Amino acid sequence: MHKTMWRCGHWVMARDYQWRRLNQVMALNQALRVVFPLILLGSLADLVIRGWLTPTGYYYQTLHVENWCPQRARLEQGLLLLQNGAVGLASLGLAIVVSFYLVRQVTRSTDDQLTAGLLAGLTLQLVNVNPVSLQPHHAPAWLAMNLGWHGILAGLVVGLLVGNLYRIGVRIWSSPLDATLRPITLGSLGGLGVATVSGGWLLAAPFTVRAAFNAWLRLPLSFPTGWGQLASFSLLNGAMTWCGTLGALPTTSGQTVAATQNLAAVLGSAHWQVPHVLTVQTVIQTYASMGGPGMALALLLAIFLVRQNAAQRRIGWLSLVPVLGNFNAPLLVGLPVIWRPLLGIPLLLAPLACVSISSLALAFHWVPATAYPLAVSTPGPFLSFLGSGGSLRALLLAIVNLALATAIYYPFVKGDAAVDRRLAEEAKRDATSDELA
Incomplete structure (x- = not known):
């Protein structure tokens, strides 16, 4: 094996x-x-x-x-x-x-x-x-x-x-x-x-190009409510991010309605029960998008764990503040992750694994679903804690997801560093040959 x-x-x-x-x-x-x-x-x-x-x-x-x-x-x-x-x-x-x-x-x-x-x-x-x-x-x-x-x-x-x-x-x-x-x-x-x-x-x-692009993206994103639909949503999000569509995918009216109904249910009842347990907000935004789409925070942690590439770490430090606020564009452009197959694999797999684990935990009511609005730029691991009214179980699930996503990214980041070294050595040899010629 x-x-x-x-x-x-x-x-x-x-x-x-x-x-x-x-x-x-x-x-x-x-x-x-x-x-x-x-x-x-x-x-x-x-x-x-x-x-x-x-x-x-x-x-x-x-x-x-x-x-x-x-x-x-x-x-x-x-x-x-x-x-x-x-x-x-x-x-x-x-x-x-x-x-x-x-x-x-x-x-x-x-x-x-x-x-x-x-x-x-x-x-x-x-x-x-x-x-x-x-x-x-x-x-x-x-x-x-x-x-x-x-x-x-x-x-x-x-x-x-x-x-x-x-x-x-x-x-x-x-x-x-x-x-x-x-x-x-x-x-x-x-x-x-x-x-x-x-x-x-x-x-x-x-x-406008922007309006046309957003309209095209909304077509397959009507209202995912089950694990299969959420997994497909996550894969589409990752694929579009890898292609260069940075930022969050457009929110549809169905997603907005579900979030509103969940919030109304929590505010109108003494028990934390929501009508829509598995939604984009409760699963993907809360547990599978820390640091931005693609679990960019996990990618950043993997970069700091791999100490073999100074350029990667430099980009990581420059991107630290935006990633902590869930803005992943500098990290994805600086490495780059965009149109790079080796880093594209964990960009799809890490959020998918988080979606699967989180959906299971929510479906069995091991953790409460997030119902409060998620404030923009909230540090990724705290989204679940604040959105669920301060649930420590939700925070623990977020930490588990982050650790799992980091473990998925780690070997690919290490492999990317090895490819970088090979290309750098090849460029150095070519430069030496040109000077001798």
């Missing part, structure tokens, strides 16, 4: 190593490293806004911020501008940088590289239009800062699409004598193509 697991682990690490050496993946990883500071800045701003400056925030409620921060509304507006600007620029930057690096792999022409990047940025901006502005005698309002955390995936996809199309053009037009003419021609043709696509988008009665 031990040998089988050892062989499976080495097979997965070998596949991950081969995956990360692909040109497309290397471009993605380079782009994620470039935008990491923006993601970190946007996460910190979002944490302060939602945790400290809004009435639903944990620190707003516990520290009575309204009593000692008279300029709270003005501060919230300023931080909201910072958050939207940083995250929106990160999405736009991903499209530009991914396309830039993809073209850089096939030509040394800086003009080609920059032209491809600018075309990708233009594409993302022009297909994201505010439909309210499409009125007679009004100029269309092109948007770039409204994408939010879901825009990370949009930036990656647009960057890959435009970058690869431009690469095809470079390979077809490969004459070194046309190094100056080629970016001008391809850029002009690309601009016309983008204008055509955006024009078609306008004629099709468009809506």
Whole structure:
């Protein structure tokens, strides 16, 4: 059994190593490293806004911020501008940088590289239009800062699409004598193509990319109430997070109604009995999303337990404050976890294990279900304690789940560190060979 697991682990690490050496993946990883500071800045701003400056925030409620921060509304507006600007620029930057690096792999022409990047940025901006502005005698309002955390995936996809199309053009037009003419021609043709696509988008009665994405996500998330549905919800959440859809999945009306009915039942009765025991709030938000979707807090603990990769630990320390507030974007972008198979496996398995254990404990009434609203940025392990009215059994279950999720993440984080070392040694050998040549 031990040998089988050892062989499976080495097979997965070998596949991950081969995956990360692909040109497309290397471009993605380079782009994620470039935008990491923006993601970190946007996460910190979002944490302060939602945790400290809004009435639903944990620190707003516990520290009575309204009593000692008279300029709270003005501060919230300023931080909201910072958050939207940083995250929106990160999405736009991903499209530009991914396309830039993809073209850089096939030509040394800086003009080609920059032209491809600018075309990708233009594409993302022009297909994201505010439909309210499409009125007679009004100029269309092109948007770039409204994408939010879901825009990370949009930036990656647009960057890959435009970058690869431009690469095809470079390979077809490969004459070194046309190094100056080629970016001008391809850029002009690309601009016309983008204008055509955006024009078609306008004629099709468009809506913003963010609204379309949220509407698409809500389709399979109607109202999960059993273990099977909650497990499917968790797997979908993990898969979308791995793809780059950062932040929580949109809440549906059914989930809101269930949470309201649970709260009303608790407030109107002397006994802690809720009509909906297994819901997104009572299971996934409480026990399977500590540190953010994917049990990011467990991933952070596993990083600190694995002492073989200084870069991982540096990202972990930089992401510590946001993760404690359940904002996982810096950690997932900085490592990165996004589009990395080896870390994608525990991203699915750890929450699924927590959903299974928590559903069992709730179904047998070993712990009370959370009914009180969960304040934003509440440290993960305390969600169950506060949401259940101070139940120590609920807190113990949360700690067990966190320990289990950390144990699931640990071997994968250790394997990821080994792949990092192998790639670093390979890059060092290549650099030495180039110097000798």
